Amino acid sequence: MLLTPREKETAILVAQGYKDHEIAAKLGISRRRVCEIVSSIKKKWKIHSRVKIGIIVYRLGWIKIPESTKKLLSQNV
Secondary structure, eight states, X not given: OOOOHHHHHHHHHHHTTOOHHHHHXXXXXXXXXXXXXXXXXXXXXXXXOHHHHHHHHHHTTSSOOOHHHHHHHHSOO
């Protein structure tokens, strides 16, 4: 399901690892509003975790993984 521009902006910040209070400060909204937006995203996408928001955002091409991180992920540990 499609997100509103504010939901998309919030989803990208969630995917980048920002906490609710950090997202609130960046967007100039309350922490409570951020929680409501994140809940709306989860409901629309039928998911239950912030990690899954990150996965979907990456798969949609809204964020890119830095090359240095890709190298770390491809190493056999």
